[in-house]
Amino acid sequence: MNTQDEMADNSLSGPNWGGFEQLRLSDDTNAVNVTIGSSERWDKAHLRRLRQSADLPGLVPVIDSDFASDGKPFAVTPVVDSETLADRIPPSGSEWEDCAAITEAAARASHEAHLRGLFHGALSPDQVHVLDNDVAVSGIGLGLGGTPSEDYAHWVAPEVRDGGDPTERSDVYSLGKILEASLGNAIEDVPRSVRRLIMWSSSDTPEARPPSALEFASILAEAMGEDRATYSPAFIPTADTNDLASTAPEAVAAFTPGEGSGSSSLGTGAAIAGAGAAAIGAAAIASSLGDDDDAVDAVADAVVDDPDLEVDPDVLADAVDTGELPAEAVVDADPDVDAELEVDEPADIEAAAVATTELGTETADLSADLEDADTSVFDSQEYSDELAGTAADPDYDVPAAAQTVDLDQPFEPERRGNRAGILVGAIMAATLGVVLWGLLNSGDDSTDTADPAPTETTVPAEDEDDSGAAAGTDGGTATDEGNADDEVAGPGAEEEEPSTTTEAPTTTVAEDEAPEDEAPVEDEAPEEEVEPAPPAATVDGPITAEDAGIQVLHGIPGAEVDVYVNGQALAPGFTAGTIAGPANLDPGDYDIELFAASDTPPVSSADRSDDPVISQTVTVGADPATLVAHLDANGNPTLSAFAEDFEPLDPGTARVQLRHLAAAPGVQAIIDGEPADGLLEPGREAVLTLSAGEHTIETTTADGTPVKSATLTLADGEVAAVSVIGSAADDNIAVVVQRYTGLSTAPAAVPTGNSNLLADGEDPTALYILGIMTSLMAIAGGVLMLRRSRQVL
């Protein structure tokens, strides 16, 4: 998180972020950039993806993308000489709100590109163009196969710096850095959730970042509230540049990379933007003009005439004085500094281009100095410290990869209840375990026991726990457990719920009274010899929540037991890791006896000659639940019951009920690399709401020793009860998963139109084009000029 260190520590080999050359083509009124891509990585599919992004609002479009006659892949993009986010950084006063809104728009635009398989890799404020109330991002998809410039290292995710391909999450990293810069010194004043978002996005571990740019935008939007400023995606018109673009293949084929290509085009831009000056224009234009004094003047004029370009003469002059910025790069950038700038070889403007090339090697130092001087970037060191402090804060909650995680909510697990209330006392023997449910047809009770499972309005029996879990949240977002049958709960409220709660098992398992009164209902005592109980059938596939009923999980590895319910044998073959059920069981008490496994277990426990290892009465409620035979923290077999949480899920989410049922001390749960708060104690569960998709759930001991890890692919609307069973001492810890489907909800709405084109023939596109045209820079000179350009994308 230490910005300065990052800048200093990066020793990058690549000369150029994209690893590409860039040409500038221009005519009377238009200009385009031609990016020559990596021959290895820009295949047909990539070119197609680039072309398909052409019509996307919010991106500086790719006008054309193809192979030149010599096989070099290229992409043509318009030159958008607009204000950029870099021009607004650092913000003063309340400007940070706009900067944050622009960042949000950039994130949404990036998401659209990501959906299409295009990633940036080195997104930075100077590539976020601001056109009035519209935003367009440039450079997406152009960096594939390149190595990032060290000058951009601050914005580049570590895995991309190390040579990895840009990904959705690497762009999220950049967005986090951009957001950080967008806030400037207001970092102290922003909602805590915004600071957490930055911290979350800046994780060195890609998996620990928000999973998508949309997620990033969503969290930011929520943190900033309904009344925040909003920016729309900009349409950059390309019709006027098509002719120019059509000359690109020829230009690319004619282009020969110069030996000076060890410079960084982006680095130049970064340094100059960092200087707070708009020498971007100067450098770019200087490199595309001819070799004479008039050209120098043209550069100066172009810069001075553009109101968006604000040159800080002192900064530039200082930079030149110290040799950090070649004078040629800022020739006459501002009339006021004429006298201070000595142009060594004004006649050789070509030197300006070369100078800007060389600048690339010096930009890191320059940027660092500027930061010291506090002329541009806010004090990142201080902020980093604060973030570090936040991370160490015991209140630190679990970002996880959860769609519903609210980073602003302190995670305060509710530890309620007393395990003694739920566990049956300790037992002996190491054999054992298990449980069971009443037989489906306990004699004439059968009519009752076959009651259908609760239907879709299932309300889990854990109201008390929910309300407790919601305690300590703010914003009036307490869990609304009374609304289990609401079709789609208010998304906003749902998302602010704490995603993790720790719950004690809910169903009670009472201490045994001998089941003598409860003689087995089915009293047709076998006349014949006691015979072994038959093996049970198996079933595959997930269970719908609707049908979940009561299940029994054997969670004691290595133990062989015979289980009897109300005196009747449950089928043998019920081994550790096996789930029996579901069964629709009448609420009530069931007598459960566990015996050490016998080769020929009698059907009725009355026929057993040995004594039960455990004899308990289990009370089964009306709601779906799982009874688990497992080891307690001390390695003693015990019995616990957990109610399943079958609240409907928000669209695109899944729920994990993580249960620590192993003979091990409290464990630290780590979801997708991000530690949950506090330890999960033996016999307890943590309830996590995660996005549908793949997640890694690790558990470690308090000192970080791995206990067990599992990777789960969760479906939309799925509930997975993940039980960690076994014994650390016996080295047989295992993970057992029960999956339930059917809790998904549909999207709240399908927003598919905002322009009323169905009603009338008026074409609002004209307005977009008009707005953007006024921002496009007119480049001097009537001739088509081709010159290598070192220009920010």
Add this chain to the structure above:
Amino acid sequence: MNQRLAAGAFLLAISMAVVGAATTAFNIPDDADTVAIGSEVVSVQPVGAARAQVPLRSGFLDSQASEVDESTFPVAVRIAGIGLEAPVLSVGVDERNDFDVPAADTVGWYKYSSTPGSAGTTVLAAHVDYAGREGAFFNLEDVAVGDVLEVEMADGSIMTYQVTESILYDKTELPAEDLFRKDGDSTLQLITCGGDFDPAERSYRGNLVVTAEPLDA
């Protein structure tokens, strides 16, 4: 599924099993009765004390295949009748839990809905217009019942559908639970906007839903 009916059938089966088991104590007959409850199959085995067996399954992760087969994801949709051929992207929901409909002329497949040909609904949505431009489904209202359309999957295979209905719903009355159905007949739902435009909300008041069924199912 009618739960009561199922329960009744279940009870009947159990009763029969009990009767049948009276003389066959402890044996597992090959023809164990089976009844369906919902999507669940419960095997009812007349054993000894007329016990009904409860299914067992392994809870270990390696026994649970949950691979996502991306080759079955839809990647393009073609509706010849309105001259539409558009790429399809896999999308989820946005922060409002709304369908994250992709911009411009691209179609979004709700990645939590079914893949074409599998049980449940395959839901595709696209803009009718977007930021002043026509969206991919601008002409969806011209699709008529009986029209044929194609969906192409990532592996190049193609599903052919025939339109069975086209309905304009008020957005407040969209039958979301039916449109986003995870089981039952394989059905394709194409959704866009329609009806009156609400300038204040910059949104249409209705959703146009075109339903199609596989032709060669």
